[in-house]
Amino acid sequence: MDYIFLLMAGTIFGAIITVNILRFLKNRSLRKKMEKARKSEFKAIEFVESKGFEIVDLQSEREYILSVDGKPHKITVRADMIIKKGNKIYIAEVKSGKKVTSPKHSGTRRQLLEYFMVYRPHGLILIDMERKKIRTVEYSILQVKNSGLFYIKRLIFYFILLLAGFIIGFLARG
Numbered sequence: 001m002d003y004i005f006l007l008m009a010g011t012i013f014g015a016i017i018t019v020n021i022l023r024f025l026k027n028r029s030l031r032k033k034m035e036k037a038r039k040s041e042f043k044a045i046e047f048v049e050s051k052g053f054e055i056v057d058l059q060s061e062r063e064y065i066l067s068v069d070g071k072p073h074k075i076t077v078r079a080d081m082i083i084k085k086g087n088k089i090y091i092a093e094v095k096s097g098k099k100v101t102s103p104k105h106s107g108t109r110r111q112l113l114e115y116f117m118v119y120r121p122h123g124l125i126l127i128d129m130e131r132k133k134i135r136t137v138e139y140s141i142l143q144v145k146n147s148g149l150f151y152i153k154r155l156i157f158y159f160i161l162l163l164a165g166f167i168i169g170f171l172a173r174g
Contacts, residue, residue, distance in 0.1 A: 040096035040129040041080060048083055048092065048127065051134055056089065057082040062118050077118045080127075088122035091115045096129045103137045112137055 045055060060079050065072045081092040093112060103109060103126055112124045116139070124137040 041094045044094040044127050044129055053083040053085050055081060056084050064118055077114060079115050079119060090123045090125045091119050091121045092125040092127055094127045094129060103135060113139060116142060
């Protein structure tokens, strides 16, 4: 009977120790990743400025409401940087891993798309600190309609329709 108790106690004690060691190793790895990301963001500030961009804001937060089954949930989004070049505003995301620095990585793509929808910048920039590269990211599914050219084309289109209506009305008056 004592052997069975010792075997069960040893198994439980071993499981508890194993779980705690694995948790410690996971937290240590996460802390290292977070420290690397923080250092990369500080280096990215100088890097971006050396490329002619002006820092407008760092770690800027915005909120929006996500409704799930009719229940509203407040979502907070935090962009690494809001930067400016000329009169154009960009959202910049700093990445320092091997996989996530690619705009083809699904998580990075979704993150940048959410930033675009929330902040409505002129463009998106992915800063790859592993390779010291600045990459512009554009989505074909998004048409930036805030350019003056878009509005001028739209205005000309409506003017032509109005003019055609006047001409048809004039000719049809009998």
